[in-house]
Amino acid sequence: MHGAEAEPSAKMAYQTFRQEYLQVPPVTRAYTTACVLTTAAVQLELITPFQLYFNPELIFKHFQVWRLITNYLFFGPVGFNFLFNMIFLYRYCRMLEEGSFRGRTADFVFMFLFGGLLMTIFGLFVNLVFLGQAFTIMLVYVWSRRNPYVRMNFFGLLIFQAPFLPWVLMGFSLLLGNSIIVDLLGIAVGHIYFFLEDVFPNQPGGGRLLRTPSVLKAIFDTPEDDPNYNPLPEERPGGFAWGEGQRLGG
Template sequence: MAYQTFQQEYLQIPVVTRTYTTACVLTTAAVQLELITPFQLYFNPDLILKHYQVWRLVTNFLFFGPVGFNFLFNMIFLYRYCRMLEEGSFRGRTADFVFMFLFGGLLMTIFGMFVSLVFLGQAFTIMLVYVWSRRNPNVRMNFFGLLNFQAPFLPWVLMGFSLLLGNSIIVDLLGIAVGHVYFFLEDVFPNQPGGGRWLRTPSFLKMLFDTPEEDPNYNPLPEERPGGFAWGEGQRLGG
């Protein structure tokens, strides 16, 4: 019975969020069980180009370090904001969401070569947080019950928290930068005088992922989206 309940809950998670978070958890589990090592996963342009280890283009986004506080912290934020995006502004637009993943991953891979980062999963999480925060500017956030602020400040609060933990902020800055590029090209520039839409989801992705929306008028408020964590919990102003 418990297994069936878990299976039902698991299958209710949107497909992109479910796939990505599951891949991250399974990758970490495989490392913990010593089935693979981080040396087989990290981003290395030389090994990719000269030895055709192309899987590193993907696996460097799946490993967040050994199981511990940092891993759990990243998984909670990844799951929470990935799901809120997929069920919010990307509802019924799975192909567009996948395209954002591909666009963000490509930019991070290019930038990652210049800043010598070997794992980009945390930067990818920050990118998701950034895009969600800019699309929900009126949501009030509460971080660990200590700070109250508007949603657009959340990526910077996370960067400050990362700094307090002694981590490098280069990863956070990369996620913020890529998130801003996507947000500008997708949400800002098309609405500017003389602007246009530069990001167009390829038709083959739409054929693969998009299905007719059951209720095109459904637009859940942040309070109706997944939550329950005090780490960056939000409430819409006036709600």
Template sequence: MAHLTFQQEYMQMPPVTRAYTTACVITTILVQLDIVSPFQLYFNPILIFRHYQLWRLLSTFLFFGTIGFNFLFNMIFTYRYCRMLEEGSFRGRTADFVLMMVFGGACMLVCAMFCSVLFLGPAFTIMLVYVWARRNPFVRMNFFGLLNFQAPYLPWVLLGFSVLLGNSILVDLVGIAVGHIYYFLEDVFPARSGGIRLLKTPRFLVQLCEPRNEDPNYNPLPEERPGGFLWGERPQEEQQPQQQQ
């Protein structure tokens, strides 16, 4: 089978994942080329509400730092779990997926006003990981070929690794907290006796994000795959099911 070109691979990404990861990469490139400064992107309530620099409400989620290991690490996890959510539990429900991202982003912005967090991209990534992990509790993970654990522990493993990289623990805690709030409101509370679904997707958003006919050759990335890469470990097709990629 002929290898797909980069353009074909890119266009096969689900739309929300493609839009968000592309925006993150473009923002980082603009900063790397000194076309845009990080000082123009960070979250600052005074500049937003007094000087109407409203783009900061979005740009704070798009910058993960200059190109390097930290940036690549965050982008790999952002792309992977955003895509697995969009093609897994949110498959055919693009509007609901967009609502989750808007709700999560709004909650993080409120938290940032009290926690003095400047860039919320890593927190957004942790939120995506948290929701995926809670919806796939029995998936076995392998992190760097060193740790084996169940999926719900993944956000905490990433938090610990982030601390080792010298990042603030507060950012990841915000992401975990917001992810849990969404998971509780969407998956836990409605299933309880007398519970209702509080997060209802507006009709205009459903109409805007109504899925089109899918390409029969489209090859999605199933959500059931383990989310941790076997970092530094040679792939083996005959591994046990819990270690398969």
């Protein structure tokens, strides 16, 4: 009897999860899923981190080109650091995609490609083997600069405006004993993108230097929005004790 009752409830739970999962915008869904599956594969010992990490010699001399992508997908073994990064990656990637990039999937993909390329070039000169955490900081930086009037609440200890969030996260990394090179790299790449996309085009004599290739627009942009789209409210950028926020005056 109990088994018969458990089966429908399990089916309903699966359907609810599937519905929620499909409501996540496509780029955020694809990237976070790839990160979780990569970590699961390492935990199950199907692959090892040595097959994933960023190594210019193996990439360019031995043509192991998959490392250009896989080094962005592994955030370490399952634990506090992994969960912390996944939460921030999911929240801020989704809010960017549903906020300033709403209806502009091709532009969002182009930001991923531009940021990844720039980070890979910088990665040649710094001793980092996985760049996913720096990529997350880049997303946080771009979101924070585009939402300057949102107040953040970090662990209930600090209250500040959104543009300070990347620097607060860098300080938190320092307290945990992590290298701040990761955070600085993410901040630097995020600032370059923000400057070229949001600042320079509005300067006297400035112009738009970053243009999304038409092939990306043909692939990713759809003529109309999905009516079932369920965006996260951008007024609550953290959603957790270490990242809650609200707009000033809201």
